[in-house]
Amino acid sequence: MATPTAEREQWGSRLGFVLAAAGSAIGLGNIWRFPFKAGENGGAAFVIIYLICIAFICLPYLFAELALGRNSQKNPVGAIAAIRKKTPWTLVGGLCVLTGVFILSYYGVVAGWAFGYIFKGFVAPAVESSEYFSSFIADTAVVLPLFALFMLLTISVVYGGVEKGIERWAKVLMPILLTLMFVVIIRAVTLPGAGAGLDFYLNPDFSKIDGTVVLEALGQAFFSLSLGMGAMITYGSYLPKRENLLVSGGYVALFDTGIALLAGLMIFPAVFAMGQDPSEGAALVFVVLPNVFDAMPLGTLIGAVFFILLSIAALTSTVSLLEVVVSYFVDETTWSRKQSVWLVGGFTFLVGLPSALSQGGSDLLTNQISLFGQTGFLNIMDYIWGNLALALGALLLSIFVAWVWGTRQAVEELQIGADGMFSGTLVSVWTFFLKFVCPLVIAIIFGAIALGVI
Numbered sequence: 001m002a003t004p005t006a007e008r009e010q011w012g013s014r015l016g017f018v019l020a021a022a023g024s025a026i027g028l029g030n031i032w033r034f035p036f037k038a039g040e041n042g043g044a045a046f047v048i049i050y051l052i053c054i055a056f057i058c059l060p061y062l063f064a065e066l067a068l069g070r071n072s073q074k075n076p077v078g079a080i081a082a083i084r085k086k087t088p089w090t091l092v093g094g095l096c097v098l099t100g101v102f103i104l105s106y107y108g109v110v111a112g113w114a115f116g117y118i119f120k121g122f123v124a125p126a127v128e129s130s131e132y133f134s135s136f137i138a139d140t141a142v143v144l145p146l147f148a149l150f151m152l153l154t155i156s157v158v159y160g161g162v163e164k165g166i167e168r169w170a171k172v173l174m175p176i177l178l179t180l181m182f183v184v185i186i187r188a189v190t191l192p193g194a195g196a197g198l199d200f201y202l203n204p205d206f207s208k209i210d211g212t213v214v215l216e217a218l219g220q221a222f223f224s225l226s227l228g229m230g231a232m233i234t235y236g237s238y239l240p241k242r243e244n245l246l247v248s249g250g251y252v253a254l255f256d257t258g259i260a261l262l263a264g265l266m267i268f269p270a271v272f273a274m275g276q277d278p279s280e281g282a283a284l285v286f287v288v289l290p291n292v293f294d295a296m297p298l299g300t301l302i303g304a305v306f307f308i309l310l311s312i313a314a315l316t317s318t319v320s321l322l323e324v325v326v327s328y329f330v331d332e333t334t335w336s337r338k339q340s341v342w343l344v345g346g347f348t349f350l351v352g353l354p355s356a357l358s359q360g361g362s363d364l365l366t367n368q369i370s371l372f373g374q375t376g377f378l379n380i381m382d383y384i385w386g387n388l389a390l391a392l393g394a395l396l397l398s399i400f401v402a403w404v405w406g407t408r409q410a411v412e413e414l415q416i417g418a419d420g421m422f423s424g425t426l427v428s429v430w431t432f433f434l435k436f437v438c439p440l441v442i443a444i445i446f447g448a449i450a451l452g453v454i
Helices: 014-025 028-040 044-072 076-083 090-123 129-138 140-159 162-189 194-202 211-224 231-236 245-273 281-295 299-332 337-357 377-415 425-450
Strands: none
Touching: 014 162, 014 231, 014 245, 014 299, 028 044, 028 090, 028 211, 028 245, 028 281, 028 299, 044 076, 044 194, 044 211, 044 231, 044 245, 044 377, 044 425, 076 090, 076 231, 076 299, 076 377, 090 129, 090 140, 090 281, 090 299, 090 337, 090 377, 129 140, 129 281, 140 162, 140 299, 140 337, 162 194, 162 245, 162 299, 194 245, 211 245, 211 377, 211 425, 231 299, 245 281, 245 377, 281 299, 299 337, 337 377, 377 425
């Protein structure tokens, strides 16, 4: 068992960890991607498959990442090296670190869009939404400052450290996020015609379930918890040994899933009430919803509130992405946290510039670059790092924990602080799922992404 270093930072409380880890998972994937995936795949039927996947696939894997992190008290690279020194398996940890950098590089751009859209209803209420969105993301004079602002916000939070930075801000931002969500939900469900949206979202039609719907639900469930990029390994490394990983991990999954479900309650009643199409896909948030807000009473205010909460959700995710990389440099080099935050943050901003320019600021980056069936630099980055790399990292990490480190050692770590609740049949079931079910399912997700099925 790895020995924690004396200088290792720790979370100040279980609540702080849960809010920070849930904040890592809660982001554009929950409030933007989950509703449009549900809209494209039959509504309530998709949601039920999604919940099953969370419970039986994602949760067992989440426990594995947390156990590996706390056992080693290290970042993803250091965690693997602590168990198997001088082994190619450390490349898996390196993949996690690279994934964090490259996802943050374009995620920060999209987060900047969300922040800029807070003011859309005040500055351009009469402009058709698709036209406004196209011109907005192509305007480098607007997009680049917004991207820079969001990176500075992210850097400022991580700069403060684990307890005084990430945890302190999570305790502020997450309650605000929840409050704003309920404000939007109350307005949405009280609109005339909202009942049709609630029926679509809550009343399942199982005839709509096919192989594609199941694969989409698997992919969404998996990615919604920020698994496969080392965030939960890193956040788990800051947990004290007295902490019950099962309870803490369960709260994280519950919180994250609850936010995704609330996002559906915000969006579907309003979309149906305004006669819009719930299967509009990725355009749902930036094109369809602004049309909805423009058409509803108090829509300008509700629209601003919605994009404030979307920006908060994005910030809690960008913080975790940056922390994964910063943790690596703090653990594995002589760099201080302050040095690491500024250097990594600055480098990530530079790497993100092509993504920021790829929506109209540069014809080369927008239309003339294609790879893996994707056109445009930002779309290619998302496919490689936000889809393929995440699935590959999760697949390799699940194999490492189950078959290299070994489930017996992982179980021993999970039992520390668990007060006897992790034993007997529960251990056997978890071991079976981690050894066989999780790797198989993740491999299927990876294959589906590679083949363009999802």
